[in-house]
Amino acid sequence: MxxxxxxxxxxxxxxxxxxxxxxxxxxxxxxxxxxEPGEVLRQAWRGAFGNERRIASVLNYWIPLSFAAMGLVITFRAGLWNIGIEGQMIMGAVFATYIPLYVPLPPILTISLSLVLAATGGAIWAVLVGVLRNRFGVHEIFGGVALNAIAAGISLYLVRGPWALVGNNNQTPVFPRETWLPTISDRFGVSQLMLILLVIAVLSIIFLMGRSRWGLQLKATGRNRQSALLLGVSVRSVSLSAFILCGALAGIGGAHRVLHTYHYLLPNVAGGIGFLGLLVVMLSGFHAAIVPLVAYFMAALSAGSTRFQTLLRxxxxxxxxxxxxxxxxxxxxxxxxxxxxxxxxxxxxxxxxxxxxxx
Amino acid sequence: MRSQKWFYILMCMMLVAAGAPAVIAQDEYVFGMVLVGPADDRGWSQSHFEGGQYVEANMSNARMLVFESLNPADAPETTLADVVELFVEEGAQIIFTTSDAFEEDTVAVAEQHPDIIFVNISGDDVLTGEAPENVGNFMTQGEWPRAIAGCAAALSTNTGKLGYIGPLINSETRRLAASTYLGAKHCWEHERGNDAADLTFEVTWIGFWFAIPGVTLDPTEEANSFFDRGFDVVMSGIDTTEAIVVAGQRAAEGETVFSMAYTSLQGCDQAPDTCIGIPYYNWGVAYLDHVSRAAAGEWEQDWDWIGPDFDDPTNIDTSVTWFQRGDGLSEEVSMQLDAFIEEMKAFAADEMNADGIFLWQGPLNLQDGTVLAAEGENVSLNDIWYLSQLVEGMIGVSE
Known part of the structure; x- marks a missing residue:
């Protein structure tokens, strides 16, 4: 252009x-x-970039937000409003919780399997939205909202029932320390594995959407499903694949919340990150390459604001x-x-x- | 070139500003307060916030740092570790984590900051031996004012049906609900001369300390549901005041209903005419004690379950918890309540009851019929603290 x-x-x-x-x-x-706006800005800056721990804190929010937002870029490109992203993150977190809690394995296997399960959990939850849309004509917004509620219900049931910590039915037990995601350093508590996975995800999505036939089919489906059909695009398959990829990425984001942020499962574990991802993608103008930058800006703004209430009341x-x-x-x-x-x-x-x- | 120079100057200024350490007055003693809800919730979090203000008012060099609403719904980007990091950077030397929701994380964060004192309110990691040396626990014996609240409810009801909106289910919430029931049952039988079988005491657990859409039951709906089913007193066991508001709305429509607030002295403010009282916490006494000992270098790890000052239970400088009467309490009921309170004080004054709590005496069974205490026995403090079920006679799930 x-x-x-x-x-x-x-x-x-x-x-x-x-x-x-x-x-x-x-x-x-x-x-x-x-x-004083200048003071607020200064505190926000210090909160987000003041030292390596704060930068790590921003990154730890940015990683799941970016996974979710990158997934949403795909579904938006296919013309789909994947409001169910929050539920997909929750299911990713739920699926990622089982092995650290109940299956004693070497740490590398625990983490790898947890991430695979999380991606699977998120993808399954997203496929349900796609199937509801493709097979039963349920709009993805309504299907997504319903599945979000069901995912929240499932996680609640687990943390208050079979997976509850004895004496505190608002969380599971803390995962064994060896199953926590390794971090770059004690002071810079960011998971290098998740950073690498995110970079791979971002580059892959940019490549797939910009350079592959699937990316074009996705775009065609999103712009005009009827025209795409006439062009020979299997609109349903493309939509479903968009949901699967988005759900898998959201699931990995959910895994980050339990394997790194909290080290246990708790209600509302996604904390609205999926919904924030929707805003991030819109603010990015639906451009995949810009999404991580806007996500970082939003994460920094949120992390920076931690200081507002404490220091500025x-x-x-x-x-x-x-x-x-x-x-x-x-x-x-x-x-x-x-x-x-x-x-x-x-x-x-x-x-x-x-x-x-x-x- | 010129613009480049200004760019670099600006960048340097920003970096300097970002890296500038917090300015702490030399004689200042900074303490941190982490709240699970907002500081103005007229409930649990507000009572802790006011406890911190009490410390500031009574210790001239004390300064409080506060973080409100630390929970995944309100602050998904922030963990306890982040807040502690900020507090420590701003000079905090003792940090209070004011919810059992922070119990696990407090231990983990305390291990990373061995030079900082952490006190988790309502937890028991010190009791169980799981806490590092720099972690303490305390809780007030809210069971005493809870029994008074139960008595006031039983004396006020016209239908004999008392509703209780509880948070999540654990031993703390079970024992507070059970104390309320024991107070209600006692007054229903002994003050009003009724049969205990005619008293209905039902507990609904919403799932957390305050409402979170999509996660908990809605306390407003639960309060309405109680009133719709003929309950005329609804007591709040959660951090917020929906039951009080609903009772006020119902009374405005001509119904004769009552509510009971919880925790904060402001708990009745939204609908005072129908509110019969507040079993409240006065954390400031305990906070001042901890901060003073920490500042003097005399703080030692302990687990403390602090009872009221029975000699002067409403004294805000000595008593950590008691019951405040609301406008909804009639004069007649208030007089009957006086008699009950005197009975309670007499029990507390008896040295034989040093390890007991009023009304926690046998014969007393758990909900499934298991004997908690035989005739004439006091239930041990340990068994009350770790109460595993609601007690016999209460309606509601125990787990």
């Missing part, structure tokens, strides 16, 4: 301007709360407000862009041409 300097400039404006507007609105809100919910403002301004500017500068967005015609050429 060719860009004139003017269109490139406009794209840059529409990337930066919403951020500036969001910052401005946030600053006004903070001033109304008698807070700001209400903890303020960070949700600030994130909401950010999303709102991006959506607003996206609308303005569509309405007044349609040529700077990727044209449908161009993509159709691309698909036809590749077919």
């Amino acid at each position: 060719n860009h004139t300097p003017r269109s490139l400039g406009l794209r840059l404006v529409f990337l930066v301007l919403p951020l500036l507007v969001a910052l401005f609105v946030s600053a006004v809100i903070l001033l109304l709360l008698n807070q 700001l209400d903890p919910s303020l960070i949700d407000v600030l994130q909401g403002i950010l999303v709102l301004t991006y959506v607003l500017f996206s609308g303005i862009q569509d309405r007044f500068f349609p040529r700077i967005r990727e044209g449908n015609e161009e993509m159709k041409k691309e698909i036809t050429t590749n077919e």
